Amino acid sequence: MDASLRDKVAVISGGGGGIGHAAALAFHAAGARVAVIDLDPARAERSAAAVADAGGDALGLAADITDDGQVASAMAQVVARFGRLDILYNCAGGTVPEDGPVTEVPLDVFDRTFDLDVRGTFLCCRHAIPAMVRAGGGAIVNMSSGAALRGASPFHVYTAAKGAILAFTRALAGTYAKHNIRANVIASGRVMTERIIRTWGELSSDRVKNDPQDPVGRLREYPFWVGEPEHIAATAVFLASDAARMITGATIAADGGRSAY
Structure with missing residues (x-):
């Protein structure tokens, strides 16, 4: 059994850039028709156009995934265009530099982060x-x-929001298995998206070889910690495919x- 998504329709939130953009192309390459949702209409159209240029069928939609009405409208447009919806990849999310320890972080950071990471994921599933x-x-x-799997992150709001997604996904898996729906989570490491590069700078495993002092010492111990958007997109394609039929409720x-170590 392979990871083909032929005849499937996939919706990607946050699909206008980074992992979402890479996923739009990866899902198309696996055979799916693709709908890209992004807050920025130009970014949504850019990803849809990239899929079309690669010979695929794609739809770009602008929507704020924290707004119930806009999400409902976007999903209705997907079904109207393609006639069905088979795969949801909730890729939209993130944090802000102002995040920090619970005793110090501004409360508006909590509201913004949970709105995007948790409410957005919740509404897209809804x-x-x-x-x-x-x-x-x-x-x-x-x-x-x-960050949701370890206690080391100083970004407590982001950690809490991403931890909530783990529990929510298990609940989805348990509730909708009887409807032949699987739900899984990808807990990613450092992925070199535009946002991450702006915040943290460029990192790569090659930096270990080129800098004996390695200012990012983790790369020596965890050479696979840093990756490209395409690496996560490939994992998403696998989890969405029938090749992952026995995987649900998993992180x-x-x-x-x-x-792990």
Whole structure:
């Protein structure tokens, strides 16, 4: 059994850049028709155009995933265009530099982060699942972070939000298995998206070889911790495919082993 998504329709939130953009191309390459949702209409159209240029069928939609009405409308447009919805990849999310320890972080950071990471994921599931049920089943892939698997992160709001996604995904798996819907999480390590590069700078495993002092010492111990958007996109394609039929309610730690040793 391979990871083909032929005849499937995949929706990607946050699909206008970074991992989401890479996923749009990866899902197309696996055979899916793709709907890209992004807050920025130009970014949504850019990803849809990239899929079309690669010979695929894609739809770009602008929507704020924290707004119930906009999410409902976006999912309805997907079904109207493609006739079904089989896969939901909740890729939208993130944190802000102002995040920090619970005793210090501004409360507006809590509200903004939970709105995007948790409420956004919740609303996309809320409005995609009924269409999946009508289609006879499907797969949900939610994005979390290695920060949710360890206690070392000083970004307590982001850690809490991404931890909530783990529990929510298990609840989805348990509730909708009878409808032939699987739900899993990717807890990623450091992925070199535009946002991460702006915040943390460029990192790569080659830096270990080129700098004996290695200012980012983790790379010596965890050479697989840093990756490209395409690495996470490939994991999402696998989890969405029938090749992962026996996997549901699981958290896949794509963090280069940082949560394991």
